[in-house]
Amino acid sequence: MVVDLNILIGGEAGQGVQSIGSVVARTMLRGGYEIFADQDFESRIRGGHSFTRVRVSGHPVASAIDPIDILVALNAETVEIHRKDLQPGGVIIYDGAKTGLKPQNSIIALDIPLETIAADTSGNVLMSNTVAAAATLGLLGYSFDVLADVLRQEYGRHGVKMVDDNIKAGQAGYDFGTVNRPAGFQLRLKEGKPSGKMLVTGHEALALGVLAAGCKFVAGYPMTPTTPILEFLASRGREFGLHVIQAEDEISAANMVVGAAYAGVRAMTGTSGGGFCLMVEALSLAGMTETPMVVVLGQRSGPSTGLPTRTEQGDLLFALHAGQGEFPRAILAPVDAEGAFWAAVKAFNLAEKYQTPVLIMTDHDLGNSSYLMTKPDLSKVVIDRGDILSDEEAEKAEDYRRYAFTKAGISPRAFPGQGKALVVADSDEHNERGHIVEAGEERVKMMDKRMRKNTGLAKEIEGPTIRRRENAKLNLIGWGSTAGAIAEAGGILETMGVNASVVQFNELWPFPAEAVTKVLGGANKNIVIENNYTGQLEKLIRSETGIAADARIHKYDGRAFTAEYIVNALKEEGLL
Amino acid sequence: MKVDIKEYAPGSESAWCPGCGNFGILRSVNKALVGLGLHPHQVLLVSGIGQSGKMPHYTTANVFNGLHGRPMPAAIGAKMANRELNVLVISGDGDGYGEGGNHFMHAMNRNPDLTYLVHNNQVYGLTKGQVSPTTDAGVTSKLNPEGAFHALRPLAVAVACDCSFVARGFAGEIDHLAQLIEQGVRHKGFALIEVLQPCVSFNKKNTYEWYQDRVYKLGETKYDPTDSAAAFQKALEWGDRIPIGVIYKHEREIFEDYVGVSQQTPLVRQSIDPLAVEKLFEAFT
Ligand SMILES: Cc1ncc(C[n+]2csc(CCOP(=O)(O)OP(=O)(O)O)c2C)c(N)n1
Ligand code: SF4
Secondary structure, three states: OOOEEEEEEEEEEOOOHHHHHHHHHHHHHHOOOEEEEEEEOOOOOOEEEEEEEEEEEOOOOOOOOOOEEEEEEOOHHHHHHHHHHEEEEEEEEEOHHHHOOOOOOOOOEEEOOHHHHHHHHHOOHHHHHHHHHHHHHHHHOOOHHHHHHHHHHHHHHHOHHHHHHHHHHHHHHHHHHHHOOOOOOOOOOOOOOOOOOEEEEHHHHHHHHHHHOOOOEEEEOOOOOOHHHHHHHHHHHHHHOOEEEEOOOHHHHHHHHHHHHHOOOOEEEEEOHHHHHHHHHHHHHHHHHOOOEEEEEEEOEOOOOOEOOOOOOOOHHHHHHOOOOOOOOEEEOOOOHHHHHHHHHHHHHHHHHHOOEEEEEEEHHHHHOEEEEOOOOHHHOOOOOOOEOOHHHHHHOOOOOOOOOOOOOOOOEOOOOOOOOOOEEEOOOEOOOOOEOOOHHHHHHHHHHHHHHHHHHHHHOOOOEEEOOOOOOEEEEEEHHHHHHHHHHHHHHHHOOOOEEEEEEOEEEOOOHHHHHHHHOOOOEEEEEEOOOOOHHHHHHHHHHOOOOOEEEEOOOOOOOOHHHHHHHHHHOOOO | OOOOHHHHOOOOOOOOOOOOOHHHHHHHHHHHHHHOOOOHHHEEEEEOOOOHHHHHHHOOOEEEEOOOOOHHHHHHHHHHHOOOOEEEEEEEHHHHHHHOHHHHHHHHHHOOOOEEEEEEOOOEOOOOOEOOOOOOOOOOEOOEOOOOOOOOOHHHHHHHOOOOEEEEEEOOOHHHHHHHHHHHHHOOOOEEEEEEOOOOOOOOOOOHHHHHHHEEEHHHOOOOOOOHHHHHHHHHOOOOOEEEEEEEEOOOOOHHHHOOHHHOOOHHHOOOOHHHHHHHHHHHO
16 A cells, blocks of 8 residues: 555644654654655744644655644634544544534544543643644554654653653553554554654754755845744854854844955855845845855745745745846755755855855745755765865965956955954955045956856755756756746656656756757746746746746745645646 | 054045044044054954044054944944954944944943943944934934934943943043043943044034043043942033043953853864764764
């Protein structure tokens, strides 16, 4: 049997939806399954409706699906909202006494007194989350031992009692699920060997990449969805010699990053569109002063405050054009957790090698969704700090020119205090020494020098990844976080007898025009799929290659694509 | 090796108006750096945009001439990256109190070990004479025909923010100002030194004579700069008599010491070890 199970846990914010999801997901991970989990929550701390979906599969998955096999309802609203997606043979798990829900003949359900079991076994109603997770696993006939291991790992740092109580509560919930399993519920899941893979959110993976890249300074200001990156880095900072500052605003954060990078450390910030608006001037400052600056731009639905906890791909052209004047920049757009890790590593290398800002574009979906990822091989992390004077050279370089004209446009860097070399950087147009100039001729020479860096930079950018299918008549094209859903849609189409190639961008600027022309320039219909209203990638492809899209699928309800959504949209457009 | 004032030669030709108060400030800065025994390569000057922002180009040092209003965060970033740098931040009343007002307040609150020099000419010089936050009430400009409304008293703001060193100098008192800068650099913590700076082109009210008639040196009075209540009063004093000298001074923990990481080796000299990340992976399996 091909395993592809969707467990949805829903309730109010603050009810433990995420923690149940996390325990279930980790237990499945330990049993060797592939996992994708996503989060859907409102911009509030208590109340409302939120849910998390854990997709458990026998093959790699990187997007959510709609049909539900197990619905864990912590309140009545969850049933109301999600019942329509319950598969035939699926089950609802709920606490009748707590939620007021009543059994119905047509629905397979398990009524379980979560809080009572928690209180009876551990004296702590908070453990009802563990009871719920354990009952789910009990229903599936999954091993309790694997769950117990996960609980030990999860609660180990809170002491022995906490672990024991959780295991007791879990055992009781598990037994309840096993003993009271509704007759109609047929699904069973056997644990296998753990794969050793990691279950990480896109933003956790990105933060791990930032640490591996040796970033030493982070300044930021909290904003969903990138705050978790800042928090993760702050929590690990001391171990890694990384200093994280919560600045007074994003203007300050971005200027701090430029100052720190000028002084010689790898530095970055993370924000969302609104904060990025405030950072734009500093981005241009980094371009002019040729300071390596890494910015993580985690998109959410705009305009303005928009849907603060929802996803969108609405900032691509903004990121591309942000900043007064013209200067080189790179834009990376990783497609999953693994991509996010390596994008962080690459971003610092590009920023330092080309002494210019590099943007990593993510979004709420990529940032908060959990992906499986093979442990990155850290021996493959290359730290390329670009052309920097050695301490001996800096000590002797009394005639140092920060902006020396070179063929590649890259002037060797030195840092203030490194030696006798004086490092003069200016946001005004300047000469080789960094002093202000106004003459047109000098301006042109310096502008040409800066822009020459684009030639090298462009060679570093990879074209889209392509999954070719024989006799394909369609190209499904996307960028960033939509990769999982688009790839899966390609698979579904294949089973329907429609072959489509999938073209996914994970690096966007300098635009890999040659590679793109090669893949999109043929006879296939080009369908660009974007989580925005106006089709920003589509515009970019057209402006850089002259290739116009034949059709487009847009989504801007703040929710991520699913494969089904894409397939249905293709049908509706008459493209199948 | 003893420092020679010649080491602080101009890096480029000045664009200031002849007679501008900035020249006096520049001389005081050079004098102070020599007095402190610092060679140019040991000094980082971070400035914003305005006439004051050009000052680093007219001496010799490491320079980061950043954005209008933003020298402070850039300086904090640089200082955090390398706490061994002697960082002086050069700003103007428009740059530092107007555009950069938010950073001003938060920098004082954080107390990083920086020296902050604000060239206060009570006018926007570079953009040709508009009023600034410190323009005396009633002074008009093309953009402000009704006149400035009410003058901000930044030194009182500084005392209220518990700034650990608050002083005022005058561009016409070069030695006195140089002394203040030396003290400010030696002070462990955030040192604000505001400088009364005549702008001969646009400020026809607050001229050299106007300031000269009014300034008096606190060092020559019985004033005690450690009393915060008295300092607040003193910081508000403006009119017939204007105090120069140290207005408020006390020691408190500096930002660099409070944040764990950079206490040891400066960040810029800490090594990069990707392999060390391995130990974090376990928690995700
Ligand atoms: C974001 C931004 N806004 C406006 C300006 C234009 N501008 C340059 S200097 C300046 C005022 C400077 O006043 P002040 O700091 O008092 O310096 P002064 O020239 O008087 O020394 C302004 C408004 C700018 N460079 N950047
Ligand atoms: S405009 Fe005023 S402040 Fe600027 S250089 Fe001239 S005199 Fe000095």
